Amino acid sequence: MLAARRTYGLGRSTLSTSAVAVSRCSRLGALAHATTARCRSTRIGSTRQVPAARQQHFSGGSAPGANSLSSSPGVGLGRQAGCGRRPTQLARKKGKTEWVRYQNMMHQRTGLARRDQLSSMRGGVVGPSVNNDAGSGGVETSADSSAAAAAAAAAEASEPDVATPTAAGSSVTLSPPATMATTSSESTAVIGLGPDDGDLAAPDTVPPIATTRQETSSRISSEDAVITDLDSRREAALNAELERKFGTEPPQLEEISGKTRRRRSRGRGRRGAARAVEGTANELQHEPPSAVSGGGGIAPAAESETGELNEVPVGEAAGPITGMSGDGAKPASGEGTPRSKSADESRRGRRNRRGGDATGDGRGGGSLGRGGRGKQAAAASEGWGGGGEGSEDSYSQQQGSAWKNVHAKKKLRWLLKGLASDYGVQEMLARHHISKHTMSKLLRVFEDLVLDHPDTAFPGEAGQKLQEEMSSLCYHPKFQADAVLMKRPIRTRTTSGRSFTFSSKQPKRGREGPFVKERNDVVEKGLIPRLVELAQESYADEIEATKRMDSIVDLRNPQQGFPLARLRKRRIIYHGGPTNSGKTYQAIERLKKAGADRQPGDGPAGLFCGPLRLLALEVYEQLNSQGVYCSLMTGQEKREVPFATHVSCTIEMASTVNEYEVAVIDEIQMLADEQRGPSWTSAVLGLNCPEIHVCGGMEGAVLVEAMAKETGDDFELREYQRKTELVCAEESLGNNYKNIQPGEK
Ligand SMILES: Nc1ncnc2c1ncn2[C@@H]1O[C@H](COP(=O)(O)OP(=O)(O)OP(=O)(O)O)[C@@H](O)[C@H]1O
Numbered sequence: 087m088l089a090a091r092r093t094y095g096l097g098r099s100t101l102s103t104s105a106v107a108v109s110r111c112s113r114l115g116a117l118a119h120a121t122t123a124r125c126r127s128t129r130i131g132s133t134r135q136v137p138a139a140r141q142q143h144f145s146g147g148s149a150p151g152a153n154s155l156s157s158s159p160g161v162g163l164g165r166q167a168g169c170g171r172r173p174t175q176l177a178r179k180k181g182k183t184e185w186v187r188y189q190n191m192m193h194q195r196t197g198l199a200r201r202d203q204l205s206s207m208r209g210g211v212v213g214p215s216v217n218n219d220a221g222s223g224g225v226e227t228s229a230d231s232s233a234a235a236a237a238a239a240a241a242e243a244s245e246p247d248v249a250t251p252t253a254a255g256s257s258v259t260l261s262p263p264a265t266m267a268t269t270s271s272e273s274t275a276v277i278g279l280g281p282d283d284g285d286l287a288a289p290d291t292v293p294p295i296a297t298t299r300q301e302t303s304s305r306i307s308s309e310d311a312v313i314t315d316l317d318s319r320r321e322a323a324l325n326a327e328l329e330r331k332f333g334t335e336p337p338q339l340e341e342i343s344g345k346t347r348r349r350r351s352r353g354r355g356r357r358g359a360a361r362a363v364e365g366t367a368n369e370l371q372h373e374p375p376s377a378v379s380g381g382g383g384i385a386p387a388a389e390s391e392t393g394e395l396n397e398v399p400v401g402e403a404a405g406p407i408t409g410m411s412g413d414g415a416k417p418a419s420g421e422g423t424p425r426s427k428s429a430d431e432s433r434r435g436r437r438n439r440r441g442g443d444a445t446g447d448g449r450g451g452g453s454l455g456r457g458g459r460g461k462q463a464a465a466a467s468e469g470w471g472g473g474g475e476g477s478e479d480s481y482s483q484q485q486g487s488a489w490k491n492v493h494a495k496k497k498l499r500w501l502l503k504g505l506a507s508d509y510g511v512q513e514m515l516a517r518h519h520i521s522k523h524t525m526s527k528l529l530r531v532f533e534d535l536v537l538d539h540p541d542t543a544f545p546g547e548a549g550q551k552l553q554e555e556m557s558s559l560c561y562h563p564k565f566q567a568d569a570v571l572m573k574r575p576i577r578t579r580t581t582s583g584r585s586f587t588f589s590s591k592q593p594k595r596g597r598e599g600p601f602v603k604e605r606n607d608v609v610e611k612g613l614i615p616r617l618v619e620l621a622q623e624s625y626a627d628e629i630e631a632t633k634r635m636d637s638i639v640d641l642r643n644p645q646q647g648f649p650l651a652r653l654r655k656r657r658i659i660y661h662g663g664p665t666n667s668g669k670t671y672q673a674i675e676r677l678k679k680a681g682a683d684r685q686p687g688d689g690p691a692g693l694f695c696g697p698l699r700l701l702a703l704e705v706y707e708q709l710n711s712q713g714v715y716c717s718l719m720t721g722q723e724k725r726e727v728p729f730a731t732h733v734s735c736t737i738e739m740a741s742t743v744n745e746y747e748v749a750v751i752d753e754i755q756m757l758a759d760e761q762r763g764p765s766w767t768s769a770v771l772g773l774n775c776p777e778i779h780v781c782g783g784m785e786g787a788v789l790v791e792a793m794a795k796e797t798g799d800d801f802e803l804r805e806y807q808r809k810t811e812l813v814c815a816e817e818s819l820g821n822n823y824k825n826i827q828p829g830e831k
Contacts, residue, residue, distance in 0.1 A: 188302055502529045514610065518618045519633040520625075528621050535620070544616070645797045648742050648772030656799040657777050658770070660754075660791070662784040663806030672804075673750045673779035674705065678714050680748035681731035690717070691747040692732035695740045695769055697756050699723075706734040737765045742772035749775040754782030757789060771797060 506512075506529055515525050535543040621629060637646065645652065661669035674694070681691025692714075694705045699720040706725070709716035709732055718725035719735035737751070751773075757766045770780065770793055780790055787803055794801040819825040 191302055499533065502533055511614070514614050515617065515621075516636075518621070519629045519636055520618065520621050521628065521632045524621060524625050524628045524632065525617075528617060528625065531624060532617060532620060644767065645771045645793075648768075648774075650743060650745075650774045651772045652797065654774070654776060656773075656775065656794075656797070657802065658790065658794045658799050659777070659779050659802045659804060660787050661779060661781045661804050661806060662787050664783070664808050664812075666812065667806035667808045669781040669806050670750075670752055672806075673752075673781050674708070676777075676779060677732065677748050677750050678709065678712065680746070684731055684747075689744065690731055690733045692716075693740060693746045693749040693773070693775065694732070694734040694752070695737045695750065696734075696752040697737060697762070699736055701752065702734045702736050709734065737762070737769055740765075740769050740773065742768065742774060744774065746773065746775040748777045748779070749773050750779045750781065752781045754780045754790060755786045756782075757786055767793075 506526055512522055512525065516522075520528065532543065640646070659673075661673055663669055677692045677694060681688075684691050694702065694709075694716075696702050696705065699722055702718060702720055706716050706718040710727065714732055715727045715730040716732035716734050717727045717730040719733055719739040721736060721738060737756075740749075749769075751766065751769050754766060754770070757763050757770075759766075770778070770790060780786075784805065791801045791803070
């Protein structure tokens, strides 16, 4: 150690720290600790020295790079790899993007190059480059610290006085796995820094930015290539196995980039990979070869299971990729029977797709290594379009048979169930007087019709288009639910080749995504008219009954709630003006004349409606006192006068069924009352009377006129003015009711 200190001119503290690091690595001798020590060595001191003994210790003394002391200042790959982990791993761990990862790498490299430059300008020593040896296939460490010390002594002996880069150029052999060997070697070659590069401590040895970027991108792309190669090899193995079993080309899965695959797999891990592989294998097993080949109108299920298929365990189908669970290893049942008819098989496939205790192989980013991917691939292979390779092409040829697919049935039920609970669909059908009850029955009939007679369910060319669109829609409810449950957007492709992204949130009104828009296009223009047509054929009576009910309970047009009033032409005379201007007086004068030609037993001919019982009582007394027989009808009491030709009542007691000759509605401004307003509205709209006198302030004239226009009645406005000015009494009644004097006579 002392020799090493003299050689490299290190301070005591630096040396001691390095020594601690070396001794620790010597004791542990594990990859993690060696890596830690390496990282620490790059941080120790401004001179960034690594004792020769320690470097030799890393290289195991006898490693190929141990004696190839590099004179490089360490700006090359060894320096880049000095952090001990692949940059990709670091970036993944820190969740950084490619750009951030690249920037960090550049910063590190630039900083190290500057320190090398400073060291050389001071005449100091420069550190060794850490040479990545491509041939060792792993990290070589040694617990033999004595060998390291001996190597350091040898280095000191060869270069006793001058701290040269050559003397410092011990090599640390930290080789990546065999798959990464090419990458490391290539990177080193690009930089041009290797054991034979000589003295590169001069400032101009800092690699240009372009070169560094090229090296970085090359390294990353090389790693991607390696991973993609692994994926493709897994997929190729599975395809070869399936082709050998089924004798045909297996369904092609969706092509996605390696970057996308890794990003997706990062959040799902190995379990998702195993589940996806297993699920895909099951789907592929359930998908017969005939379906893959696209049988020109022949049901894929009918053509299906050969004995070979039934004998293929799922685990075998998955080949070398995964080890299957017990459930997954069970052979498919239903020998010789159509696949879609086998409920047991369907359940088994469902159970298998859940993954069981299957374990995946390797990293989760395998070519089939995702749950969603497997699901999507399964959808592509199982789908309504006949499944498998060329499903989109062969879909149109298999329209009739596609519905017999058991998965297509489920999707159809999802779709119809979603439609049944969709308020928009309910409203659209309600416009055609199809009630919710009728709709549920109709959808069941429609489902049977689609499954049993698809040509009848979708007649004509437009029907074929609708059927195709519906098959696309069938993916939507499930994926929409997945998006909501998984709280992340889900992107998928339909059998018609279009891709949709399902949001995890309910879209805001007016900002509907492609699902909603597409649903509106297909459902409103295609499916709803077909359902209405079907309902009119099958449930004509129910539609007619609903139509009558709708006409009664529909409150959007209240005037339609009084059919007797609507049967006659009415005339509404509005008496408007300030209080005590004689409006009611004139109306009652007209009321008195009603029923002159009435015979006994014909019933009342005149009606007075007021807001108060006392007002009704007042009119009742007034009319009877003047020889006009009038009954009193209030909520509190009822006074029926024999042979009465008139009725005085509170507004709530007015009948819209009885026929009157003349009616008076007083205090019409009470229309605006929150509690009792509807009573005046009903009276105005519903009195079965050809002549209606309405009394009140002028503020209600516009509204009554609009109501008359709505009901088709005539409207006449009579405006009144006070004869005398309204003057308040100068003195109060003195709290003595005896001071009240008679008013109107
Ligand atoms: N032409 C008239 N001849 C005799 N009395 C009249 C005449 N016009 C109005 N009156 C009397 O004036 C008083 C007020 O009349 P009326 O109640 O009809 O006014 P109004 O405008 O309906 O008042 P409100 O708006 O408070 O109901 C009543 O006592 C009524 O008898």
